[in-house]
Amino acid sequence: MPIAKLAKIKLIALIEEKDKILAALQKFGVLQIEETEIQKEAVDIKHESKLGELKQAIRLLEAYAPLKKSFLENFVSTKSPATEEDLWNGFHKFNYGEIIEACKNHETYIAHATAAEAKIGADLLALEPWKSLPFPTKKLHESEYFFFFSGKIFKHLFEKLKSSLAAISPSLSIEIVNQNKNDYFIIVAGPKEEHAETQKALIKEGFDFIELPSTQKEISKEIESLKSQVKLSQSEVAAAVAEIQKLAVHKFQLMCAYDFVNCHRERVSAAHKAMQTAYTFVLTGFIKESLIPKLDKIISKTSPNHAIYKIEIKPDEEVPVLIENASFLKPFEVLTRIYGLPKSSEVDPTPLLSVFFILFFGMCLGDAGYGLTLILVSLWLKRKIPKGTNPSLLNLLIWGGVVTSIIGFLQGGFFGIELYVFPEPIHNAMTKIQLIDPRRDPLIMLIIALALGVVQILFGLLISMLMKFRDKKFMDGILDHGLWIYYIVSVILFGLTQAGVVTFISASLSSKLALAAVIALIITQGRKQKNILMKIGGGFLSLYSTVGFVSDILSYSRLLAIGLGTTVIAMVVNIIALMTKDSAPIIGFLIMIVILIIGHAFNLAVSTLSAFIHSARLQYVEFFSKFLEGGGKEFKPFTKETQYVKLSD
Amino acid sequence: MGIGLALAILGAALAIGLAGSGSAIGVGIAGETGSGVITEDPKKFGKILLLQALPGTQGIYGFLAGFWVMMKLNLLATPIQISPQVGLQILFACLPIAIAGFISGIYQGRVASAGCGLVAKKEEETGKAIIFAAMVETYAVLGLLATILLLNGIQVG
Numbered sequence A: 001m002p003i004a005k006l007a008k009i010k011l012i013a014l015i016e017e018k019d020k021i022l023a024a025l026q027k028f029g030v031l032q033i034e035e036t037e038i039q040k041e042a043v044d045i046k047h048e049s050k051l052g053e054l055k056q057a058i059r060l061l062e063a064y065a066p067l068k069k070s071f072l073e074n075f076v077s078t079k080s081p082a083t084e085e086d087l088w089n090g091f092h093k094f095n096y097g098e099i100i101e102a103c104k105n106h107e108t109y110i111a112h113a114t115a116a117e118a119k120i121g122a123d124l125l126a127l128e129p130w131k132s133l134p135f136p137t138k139k140l141h142e143s144e145y146f147f148f149f150s151g152k153i154f155k156h157l158f159e160k161l162k163s164s165l166a167a168i169s170p171s172l173s174i175e176i177v178n179q180n181k182n183d184y185f186i187i188v189a190g191p192k193e194e195h196a197e198t199q200k201a202l203i204k205e206g207f208d209f210i211e212l213p214s215t216q217k218e219i220s221k222e223i224e225s226l227k228s229q230v231k232l233s234q235s236e237v238a239a240a241v242a243e244i245q246k247l248a249v250h251k252f253q254l255m256c257a258y259d260f261v262n263c264h265r266e267r268v269s270a271a272h273k274a275m276q277t278a279y280t281f282v283l284t285g286f287i288k289e290s291l292i293p294k295l296d297k298i299i300s301k302t303s304p305n306h307a308i309y310k311i312e313i314k315p316d317e318e319v320p321v322l323i324e325n326a327s328f329l330k331p332f333e334v335l336t337r338i339y340g341l342p343k344s345s346e347v348d349p350t351p352l353l354s355v356f357f358i359l360f361f362g363m364c365l366g367d368a369g370y371g372l373t374l375i376l377v378s379l380w381l382k383r384k385i386p387k388g389t390n391p392s393l394l395n396l397l398i399w400g401g402v403v404t405s406i407i408g409f410l411q412g413g414f415f416g417i418e419l420y421v422f423p424e425p426i427h428n429a430m431t432k433i434q435l436i437d438p439r440r441d442p443l444i445m446l447i448i449a450l451a452l453g454v455v456q457i458l459f460g461l462l463i464s465m466l467m468k469f470r471d472k473k474f475m476d477g478i479l480d481h482g483l484w485i486y487y488i489v490s491v492i493l494f495g496l497t498q499a500g501v502v503t504f505i506s507a508s509l510s511s512k513l514a515l516a517a518v519i520a521l522i523i524t525q526g527r528k529q530k531n532i533l534m535k536i537g538g539g540f541l542s543l544y545s546t547v548g549f550v551s552d553i554l555s556y557s558r559l560l561a562i563g564l565g566t567t568v569i570a571m572v573v574n575i576i577a578l579m580t581k582d583s584a585p586i587i588g589f590l591i592m593i594v595i596l597i598i599g600h601a602f603n604l605a606v607s608t609l610s611a612f613i614h615s616a617r618l619q620y621v622e623f624f625s626k627f628l629e630g631g632g633k634e635f636k637p638f639t640k641e642t643q644y645v646k647l648s649d
Numbered sequence B: 001m002g003i004g005l006a007l008a009i010l011g012a013a014l015a016i017g018l019a020g021s022g023s024a025i026g027v028g029i030a031g032e033t034g035s036g037v038i039t040e041d042p043k044k045f046g047k048i049l050l051l052q053a054l055p056g057t058q059g060i061y062g063f064l065a066g067f068w069v070m071m072k073l074n075l076l077a078t079p080i081q082i083s084p085q086v087g088l089q090i091l092f093a094c095l096p097i098a099i100a101g102f103i104s105g106i107y108q109g110r111v112a113s114a115g116c117g118l119v120a121k122k123e124e125e126t127g128k129a130i131i132f133a134a135m136v137e138t139y140a141v142l143g144l145l146a147t148i149l150l151l152n153g154i155q156v157g
Helices: A015-028 A045-064 A084-092 A096-130 A138-142 A155-168 A192-204 A219-272 A289-302 A330-339 A350-365 A368-384 A392-411 A424-433 A442-470 A474-499 A507-524 A532-542 A545-555 A558-581 A587-626 B003-040 B042-072 B084-121 B123-153
Strands: A006-014 A080-082 A146-154 A173-179 A183-191 A280-288 A306-311 A645-647
Touching: A006 A015, A006 A289, A015 A219, A015 A280, A015 A289, A045 A096, A045 A219, A080 A219, A084 A219, A084 A645, A096 A173, A096 A219, A146 A155, A146 A192, A155 A173, A155 A183, A155 A192, A183 A192, A219 A645, A280 A289, A289 A306, A330 A350, A330 A392, A330 A587, A330 B123, A350 A368, A350 A392, A350 A442, A350 A558, A350 A587, A368 A392, A368 A558, A368 A587, A392 A424, A392 A587, A442 A474, A442 A545, A442 A558, A442 A587, A442 B123, A474 A507, A474 A545, A507 A532, A545 A587, A558 A587, A558 B042, A558 B123, A587 B042, A587 B123, B003 B042, B003 B084, B042 B084, B042 B123, B084 B123
Parallel strands: A080 A645
Antiparallel strands: A006 A280, A006 A306, A146 A183, A173 A183
């Protein structure tokens, strides 16, 4: 339960052995090196730019030659396994520079070609309306004695335009070159001296000026030549893409090279964190206390002349947090990590929440059929997921499946099938195991859910009290937490005796016990206030926390609601499937099977998700709030960090 | 069919229809943001899908409540005839999940949508985004619970 004990150490060794020692440290991966205040990390331009280039090339290969992914791989991030040697080879034996260069060239080429195509596309669009002009438009533009205007006009305005132009001068010519649904594309031409007046008239009549592109050839020929240019450029782009796809065989090597450089950069940046004198350097960092002798041994191998000694951790210093649990509890660390790690002065909540979480999960799913399916599916997925993916979540689901099956049998739930449907012996056995039917007695389930809530909240307060005891704050422990435990228990006892459920103590005694708790709270909870009135006021005010406890406990009612949800949806699936059975011979039966499979798979997926989320939420919001603050910084030892490949031995 | 039965069916219809609409809006909002995230980084599909699915539960809760009514009144075979008073009781009992489902579905969608933004920037914090969205769902769960307990208390036939 306590968080792994970390020690702060100083490592002093000779400068000429610095590189070797850092390499050994990185390989061993147990020391988190502290940044010293004197040596702030410098930006490592050389490595950064190399990493940037490699990354760009890898990204390009991923974009143009994506690997086919299975549906499953969408949900887990996959890294190809690689050995140390692969990494070394990737950097030293493989000419990654050539590939990067090739990728860069292809990429630039494609970018240019696409931009050029876009420009041609725009030109084509501009030429399109004028394609029936039987001469190169350059002639029009260069005319010495005539002007012209090109543009479009609404069809219903055309006649009016025509007459107003005719009124200016009979020598003006109007030519309809093209038309679409609403407009005529026209060219108006005339002798230069009419230019100004014609323009005025055109503006007045609603003429929309469009510039006529100037072409050397006839427009239709121009269009053809542009189109063939596009085709050529497209085929060249396709060729470039094909070249990139050919390069994709080197992707793994590029990734190895990237990770090699990355590890190297990490080492360089670790070296920057060391303080040094003329002959020695000093590294400061955190390490798991029990690993110090081992570290000493490993460093001794490369450098016998060194010293490691522990230094004192200052009281206000932020110590990184490393949580360690027995292997069967490891899967539950997922939950702790989602919330965030505890502070180094707190406890690791993983073992504390494990039993509750898995029990709640089982109650929310609450169907033996689903529990067994969940186990099988998780086991299958565990074999399917790529090696090296963290299986914690799947292990957690297997645990959840086991508990769900047990609770499912206790509730008589098996794929939502009514028990009497089963043949006699199975039916009898299942009814014997069944303790409760939540659908018929939801109230009893509700009481169980709330009772579990009370237990978990009291447990949270108890942990909080023990934490105070550990820090030798006995008074605060008892008054801030112990008293509340007593208060909650006595008030519930009072309620139960009033209701006549509990009879081993009398109602009057229980009321006195509860009253004593209230008075004790009023007296003690304001004790940290200075002024006497505030002390009493604070005491009264503290009773308001009762509201918080009540709402916390009521929150556990979700266990019933979500559990019922799963069961009822399962029943719905069965009922709908049965309705189709007799709709048609054979086909009806097949439809029924399909509905059963899809329906139950859907329900299992959705219900598992909500069982997981809601059980987790009860831990975070209702349970953790009683004893945990969180916000610890994770212990991150200096090690080989890889981005693309997974290092294996 | 008597007016009582009609009222009860109205209850079931409201539960399924309103809570389902809430979910549809919520899933829609989350999906819009999610698609944006995927354009930047298709690898996040699994996580975004999870977030998008979260506001979908209200619809299921509503359906569940509606189905509870159908079972109670044997609507899938020969309906049990009930008085208008009982019909009204059932209608009112359906309201908690209908109302809470509708509104919480929309708001859960908005939180899930913000969560997509969180996943876009800090993928490792997906769990927290999911928990934030689940906080909203509490009230739909309570609505469903109230509806079930109320329905359970009503005597028919």
